[in-house]
Amino acid sequence: MSTSDTARADGVVRIALIGCGTVGSQVVRLLTEHGEDWAARSGAQLELVGIAVRDAAAERDPWVPRELLTEDVSGLIERTDVVVELIGGIEPARTLVLEALRGGRTVVTGNKALLAAHGPEVHAAVESGDADLYYEAAVAGAIPVVYGLRESLAGDNVVTVAGIVNGTTNYILDEMTMRGLSFDDALAQAQQLGYAEADPSSDIDGHDAAAKAAILASLAFHTRVGIDDVPVTGIRDVTVEDVTQARENGYVMKLLAVARRTPRRGRPAGIAVRVHPALVPETHPLAAVHGPFNAVVVEAESAGRLMFYGQGAGGVPTASAVLSDIVAAAGHAIRGGHAPRESTYAQLPLLGPEATPARTRVQISLADQPGTLAAVAGIYGEENVSIESVHQQRSDEGVARITITSHVATEAALERTVARLVAERSVEDVVSVSRVEGE
Amino acid sequence: MSTSDTARADGVVRIALIGCGTVGSQVVRLLTEHGEDWAARSGAQLELVGIAVRDAAAERDPWVPRELLTEDVSGLIERTDVVVELIGGIEPARTLVLEALRGGRTVVTGNKALLAAHGPEVHAAVESGDADLYYEAAVAGAIPVVYGLRESLAGDNVVTVAGIVNGTTNYILDEMTMRGLSFDDALAQAQQLGYAEADPSSDIDGHDAAAKAAILASLAFHTRVGIDDVPVTGIRDVTVEDVTQARENGYVMKLLAVARRTPRRGRPAGIAVRVHPALVPETHPLAAVHGPFNAVVVEAESAGRLMFYGQGAGGVPTASAVLSDIVAAAGHAIRGGHAPRESTYAQLPLLGPEATPARTRVQISLADQPGTLAAVAGIYGEENVSIESVHQQRSDEGVARITITSHVATEAALERTVARLVAERSVEDVVSVSRVEGE
Numbered sequence: 037m038s039t040s041d042t043a044r045a046d047g048v049v050r051i052a053l054i055g056c057g058t059v060g061s062q063v064v065r066l067l068t069e070h071g072e073d074w075a076a077r078s079g080a081q082l083e084l085v086g087i088a089v090r091d092a093a094a095e096r097d098p099w100v101p102r103e104l105l106t107e108d109v110s111g112l113i114e115r116t117d118v119v120v121e122l123i124g125g126i127e128p129a130r131t132l133v134l135e136a137l138r139g140g141r142t143v144v145t146g147n148k149a150l151l152a153a154h155g156p157e158v159h160a161a162v163e164s165g166d167a168d169l170y171y172e173a174a175v176a177g178a179i180p181v182v183y184g185l186r187e188s189l190a191g192d193n194v195v196t197v198a199g200i201v202n203g204t205t206n207y208i209l210d211e212m213t214m215r216g217l218s219f220d221d222a223l224a225q226a227q228q229l230g231y232a233e234a235d236p237s238s239d240i241d242g243h244d245a246a247a248k249a250a251i252l253a254s255l256a257f258h259t260r261v262g263i264d265d266v267p268v269t270g271i272r273d274v275t276v277e278d279v280t281q282a283r284e285n286g287y288v289m290k291l292l293a294v295a296r297r298t299p300r301r302g303r304p305a306g307i308a309v310r311v312h313p314a315l316v317p318e319t320h321p322l323a324a325v326h327g328p329f330n331a332v333v334v335e336a337e338s339a340g341r342l343m344f345y346g347q348g349a350g351g352v353p354t355a356s357a358v359l360s361d362i363v364a365a366a367g368h369a370i371r372g373g374h375a376p377r378e379s380t381y382a383q384l385p386l387l388g389p390e391a392t393p394a395r396t397r398v399q400i401s402l403a404d405q406p407g408t409l410a411a412v413a414g415i416y417g418e419e420n421v422s423i424e425s426v427h428q429q430r431s432d433e434g435v436a437r438i439t440i441t442s443h444v445a446t447e448a449a450l451e452r453t454v455a456r457l458v459a460e461r462s463v464e465d466v467v468s469v470s471r472v473e474g475e
Numbered sequence: 476m477s478t479s480d481t482a483r484a485d486g487v488v489r490i491a492l493i494g495c496g497t498v499g500s501q502v503v504r505l506l507t508e509h510g511e512d513w514a515a516r517s518g519a520q521l522e523l524v525g526i527a528v529r530d531a532a533a534e535r536d537p538w539v540p541r542e543l544l545t546e547d548v549s550g551l552i553e554r555t556d557v558v559v560e561l562i563g564g565i566e567p568a569r570t571l572v573l574e575a576l577r578g579g580r581t582v583v584t585g586n587k588a589l590l591a592a593h594g595p596e597v598h599a600a601v602e603s604g605d606a607d608l609y610y611e612a613a614v615a616g617a618i619p620v621v622y623g624l625r626e627s628l629a630g631d632n633v634v635t636v637a638g639i640v641n642g643t644t645n646y647i648l649d650e651m652t653m654r655g656l657s658f659d660d661a662l663a664q665a666q667q668l669g670y671a672e673a674d675p676s677s678d679i680d681g682h683d684a685a686a687k688a689a690i691l692a693s694l695a696f697h698t699r700v701g702i703d704d705v706p707v708t709g710i711r712d713v714t715v716e717d718v719t720q721a722r723e724n725g726y727v728m729k730l731l732a733v734a735r736r737t738p739r740r741g742r743p744a745g746i747a748v749r750v751h752p753a754l755v756p757e758t759h760p761l762a763a764v765h766g767p768f769n770a771v772v773v774e775a776e777s778a779g780r781l782m783f784y785g786q787g788a789g790g791v792p793t794a795s796a797v798l799s800d801i802v803a804a805a806g807h808a809i810r811g812g813h814a815p816r817e818s819t820y821a822q823l824p825l826l827g828p829e830a831t832p833a834r835t836r837v838q839i840s841l842a843d844q845p846g847t848l849a850a851v852a853g854i855y856g857e858e859n860v861s862i863e864s865v866h867q868q869r870s871d872e873g874v875a876r877i878t879i880t881s882h883v884a885t886e887a888a889l890e891r892t893v894a895r896l897v898a899e900r901s902v903e904d905v906v907s908v909s910r911v912e913g914e
Contacts, residue, residue: 066777070632076697076820077629172627178778180627187626188611188619190516190806191798193509258515321784324763338505338795339617342785345760346778356777359630367629373812381515 049080049366052116053087054109054132055123059146059173060087061097062355063120067362068099074359078366086112113141118365120358121145122173130154137161137169142369144361146173146354152247152263155254159378168368168375170361175248176201176330178353179346180360184334185255186376192336194256197295198473199332200325201248203348204232204239205271205291207327209313213279213288219272231328241270242291242311249293252332253309256295258382261309265386269312278468281399285427285439287315288323292473298387306385308392314473315397322474333474389447395424396450397441399467400457404436408462412440415460419453421445435464441472488519488805491555492526493548493571494562498585498612499526500536501794502559506801507538513798517805525551552580557804559797560584561612569593576600576608581808583800585612585793591686591702594693598817607807607814609800614687615640615769617792618785619799623773624694625815631775633695636734637912638771639764640687642787643671643678644710644730646766648752652718652727658711670767680709681730681750688732691771692748695734697821700748704825708751717907720838724866724878726754727762731912737826745824747831753912754836760784761913772913828886834863835889836880838906839896843875847901851879854899858892860884874903880911 051067053060067074067084074082087100088109096102106112109132113119119136121143123129129150136143138161145151151158151174162169172182176199185194200206204226211222223240226232238244246266253261271291279289295309316323321343325331330348335341347353368374402408409426416423422443429437442450457463490506492499506513506523513521526539527548535541545551548571552558558575560582562568568589575582577600584590590597590613601608611621615638624633639645643665650661662679665671677683685705692700710730718728734748755762760782764770769787774780786792807813841847848865855862861882868876881889896902 062777066630073632073821074630077818178631178775179781180623183622183627184619187803188622188799189795190802191505191513191800192617192795193512321763324760336617336795338501338791338798340786340792342618342783344781344783346781352777353779356628356631356775359777360627361630363629364626367815368812371813373807374810376806379516382512 047080047370048083049078049118049369050083050085050116051118051120051362052085052112054119054121056087056089056096056100056105057122058351059354059358060122061100062351063122063358065097065099066355066359074363074366078363078370080366080370082362082366085116088112110135113139116141117369118142118144118362120362121147122358124149126150126153133158134161137167138165140165140167142168142170142365144170144358144365146171146358148174148244148247148251152250155250155262156260162377168365170365170375171251172361173354173357175251176332176344177346177348177350178356179330179332179344179348180357181252181332181344182255184342184344185252189334189336189339192338194334194336195297196335197252197256197332198322199248199252199293200290200322200330201293201332201348202239202245202291203328203330204236205245206325206329207231208240209271209274209279209289209291210326212274212276213283216276216280218276219274240272242268245291245293245311249295249309249311252293253295253307254380256334257297257307257384258379259307259384260380261295261307261386266309266311271313274313275468278470282315282470286318287472288318289313289470290316290322290325292316292322294473296393297384298391298393306387306391308387310392312471314471316474320474389451392447393444394447394450395442395444395472397439397470397472398454398457399437399439401464401467402436402438403462403464404431404434405462409438411460411462412438412457415456416440416442416453419445419449419456421449421453437467486519486809487522488517488557488808489522489524489555490557490559490801491524491551493558493560495526495528495535495539495544496561497790498793498797499561500539501790502561502797504536504538505794505798513802513805517802517809519805519809521801521805524555527551549574552578555580556808557581557583557801559801560586561797564588565592572597573600576606577604579604579606581607581609581804583609583797583804585610585797587613587683587686587690591689594689594701595699601816607804609804609814610690611800612793612796614690615771615783616785616787616789617795618769618771618783618787619796620691620771620783621694623781623783624691628773628775628778631777633773633775634736635774636691636695636771637761638687638691638732638769639729639761640732640769640771640787641678641684641730642767642769643675644684645764645768646670647679648710648713648718648728648730649765651713651715652722655715655719657715658713679711681707684730684732684750688734688748688750691732692734692746693819695773696736696746696823697818698746698823699819700746700825705748705750710752713752714907717909721754721909725757726836726911727757728752728909729755729761729764731755731761733912735832736823737830737832745826745830747826749831751910753910755913759913828890831886832883833886833889834881834883834911836878836909836911837893837896838876838878840903840906841875841877842901842903843870843873844901848877850899850901851877851896854895855879855881855892858884858888858895860888860892876906
């Protein structure tokens, strides 16, 4: 008898919660407080039959029923229809999720790291168990962007996904931009306020955003993308001068997760998925996303530009996404139907730097002498990078500060251009190189 | 044999298109151009078996296959699994949609007027035919806000929905605000550019927005709301002075569809659904929604503030929403599962003016004499409306121009306050009364 059969027989959907941290504890509260709503919407009684934790004796929020706590997670999974995994990280989450799925149980998870690193294995377990997998909470907290890409845009073809999907780095860049803090001071402040962890590397080095980028790209382009397919640059090297100077020129610096389909002669040639800081024009909707908020802009062939905006983290907003997945799962268990399966039919190739479009804004110090700007322009020309604009900020003691914004070229050509600028005798210093995104 | 049985037997989902105007023609194109994508995503071959039109001989876009055109719409419906209704308006759409649903066929529609005026009848036909109904295209074009409320937020409780859901009025108000055009000139320009119809009353009097407000409120609050439940004020009476003066004070004028749940002692007491022009603080996300773009802000108990943003009209963006519904319908036909049914379990009462919260910004001309401001403040106090701020703009020849912004009160108290201001001897004129929304 499959789990759906059991649930359908008595109208009760039995839920196991694995992990009872910030998000898990809120899931417990919401399941209890609003049980009548979930029942009316899903057609099922949602029964939380157990909460697996590492230490059943540890202190918990007052609403967590102590009698449901257990350290026997496998025993708990066996008694349930829906397994809600909220411990995060790879192990033991991976083993437990695979066990549940292979046993035909529905899994609801917020585990971006697991999906981005072991997606093929997890989706294979979905198939082998004829199970369902929901993961709205894995990307951008409460914002329904997984639903958006997996279901609402099933009748369109996505061209670009560009998102601010990490609140910690967005807060830090905001503080640098708005209040002129250095990166180190902004990070220290974020840590003090609880917006950044003691070891902040997953956020500030972009790995958290890269996991989300991989998930979004997989959904958007019906192609398998893992975290190792995503070249990442974090925000450690962003300086106050970069952000303030950018702002004076109408740009805002954001850490972006970008996934883009590149057309070639009208046919999709492949996709490029990247995480890096980028200058966004201040008129672009992403420029107005501040502090801990997240936003994902999707450009699709027919829909044009869409934006999904909301709180990207936090126990309560993330629990909203988990609850919606639970209600959907319960509805399917009772009324029939399934979560969409992994869709990888398009299998677009992942593009390297020679085929990935990019734009940069480069600042250099240049000897203020006849012919030096021509030499620089010559390097751009020889690398097939056309220049959108050149601005001279100032000239001190024979040294000019020049900002060169390119048109779209390839990443590789832009990298070669910078390497040649560094080697060029009349260039005293390449002060900064920033990506530019979003028109 | 039900339609799903037929479709499941041969893997073909037979589609009837009713109406081949701006949106319908794009649906035909997208069905044809990207058939492989839809098949891969839904597991079904989507076969367009006929296009019902009033005049099969009329000129069509070149990609519309003439051999599929028919004037026999009932005959066409009988041969299909999914009926896509894009003629709009009440009749004959109502009769055809009811016929299709009662026959157990899935209906995809963009017909907001039908759903807002005859929702109960349509949903009863869904039940009686055990059919499915999809209507993403009925509200805000390509923006997946129907999915958002009907599925993605099933695990949360919505508190407020506030949206810019009519591009015509948003364009007109933008032109008045940004370029100082009068209402009449902005409307004439919108008509010239094709953004407003020759008879613009459905847009500028707010009826189009009211239909969408009714649909959004029904979904958000699990309560039946029809267009007659929505008090409407359009934008005909908005003056350039209103919008420019508002702008100088940090507000932007928008036509909003607002649906709000009012709590009473922690329990939801009821909902109020309204369409009216309102001043929105320029820092609010809706203030940055320009021209033909639409946006819907949803505030939910757990998720907090979410925003869905995109193109609210136009043949191609709206066709994107229709196609996504078709792909979902085809997937369900082949793999099992259903669209969510109408959810009205909450049955919250609709609130009248005595129980509906509101804020206003009132401009009056006042005799600049001792005691007159006290008289005005006294009226507010007696009506239990507390004042947030009072500003005096100028004083000419003994007449002061005063702007009074209230805190939240009830609509009824605010109306009584204005009536008494009009009658008050020291008040020379009540220049304008504007709603204020969004903090």
